Amino acid sequence: MAETLLAATAVAKHFGGVKALRDVSLTIRSGEVYGLIGPNGAGKTTFFNCLTGLYVPDGGGFEFAGAPLVADAPQQAAARGIARTFQNIRLFGNMTALENVMVGRHVRTRAGVIGAMLQTAATRAEEAAIRQKAIDLLHYVRIEDRADDLARNLSYGDQRRLEIARALATEPKLLCLDEPAAGMNATETEALRDLIDGIRRDGTTVLLIEHDVKLVMGLCDRVAVLDYGALVIEDVPAVVQKDPRVIEAYLGA
């Protein structure tokens, strides 16, 4: 069995009286595509936000690659190797596609303020390396021909791909995709499937929140189902699909 990359232990999050997450515990193994599904409002995105440091959990915590994650430190989550995309696309709209990806390289590079002002040889070499890596990533997600366009002018599908490229630029161990297929047509979804499959083959673990059940069941190695903030089941797709509680959660009692 593959080693554990991320272990969530009894993660809880309340917003006033609303219990968005109720003691969610789950385990993601290195190298798998792990699906997180559930009806609207089940707490999937809240789970993401806790994991990436945007929210501080009210209880429980995460262990990532053998060490605990500090809550409320997005930058540290990035440095440790967790990257994400957003359900509602959050690109830097007034920067080019290439620049968006280059920002993602920040966490893996050194040169600071002084270097930037003095333009030392080391800084310039590093900036050239950042640019090259960003170009490679645009090729990887197949939008290299849009490199110099402003992100806001890209088509919807390309913006989704750009977000993935930007997240990959941080060289994550765990790539978290928040509903990447939302709003995509069948062809785009198929291409996205191939892309995620390729990312897994290249050794990055993927956590996938998705509404498209067909995509999740076809692609994921294991699937967890959330309902009303609680974990219903965590297992391989074939078992999850047949579980009566999952059918109930999706279709109502």
Add this chain to the structure above:
Amino acid sequence: MDIFLQQIINGVVQGSIYALVALGYTMVYGIMGLINFAHGEVVMIGTLVTITVAGLLAAAGLPPILAGLGGLIAAVLCCMALGWGLERVAYRPLRNAPRLTPLITAIGMSIVLQNVAMIAWGRNYLTFPAFLPKANFEVAGAHFTAIQLFIVIVAAATMAGLMLLIYRTKLGMAMRATAQNPAVASLMGVNIDRVIAAAFVIGSALGAVAGVMVGTYYEIAHYQMGFMLGLKAFTAAVLGGIGNLAGAMAGGVLLGIIEALGAGYIGSLTGDFLGSHYQDIFAFVVLIVVLMFKPSGLFGEKTGDRA
């Protein structure tokens, strides 16, 4: 016609100084939505430090131009440290406070810096040493001096350097990303604290350069000189669209020209009822008109490329 060209030249010179100071306001506003009202005082400190350091260097026997250069470098370094310190001490603890709190703090810091300068340099007007030859040039009946030429060239070079920094370097990219969405930028590993500190440090360095220009131009300095200069530069930033770098530059130069033309023609327009010493009113008339008819400024968009 001569007076028109002459006032345009004067306006561009004065406007270059406004533009440099306005950039300091607009960079900080673009990244964290704060109007740093203490920025004018940073410029003032830059001028006074130059007087002291250049005076010492000249007394040690250096030629005026080198003494001036030494003063400029000292002013830039002092102001960078001051900008960094201001952010660290006054604004960072208030990062998550309501917007009004840091604004009041900014006004407070402005008063503190004025008083510190008054204690350190005294209440009297100080003479700014002359570093540059008093050469005169004439083009089409309009005169300009070597000092004016120096101001415009240095301002243009400084602004070009800033644009390169913002649009061509990793730090600039981090600043633009933070201006657009701090939360996402931090998820990409951008250190928001460092980006904000950089905005203050760079803005203060530009302010120091502007401070030296003001001193060189008017040959006089005073602990209260930062107040009016800061207000004018703030007006220039609003005129161009606050948060927008190109807007601050254009707004600065435009405001300088409006003021110079206003000062040149106010006498004949009002039948000598008002003299050119009323030139200050033009900046604030401009501010009021912009706020009434185009509050986002000439080049500002609601979701512009802030940096």
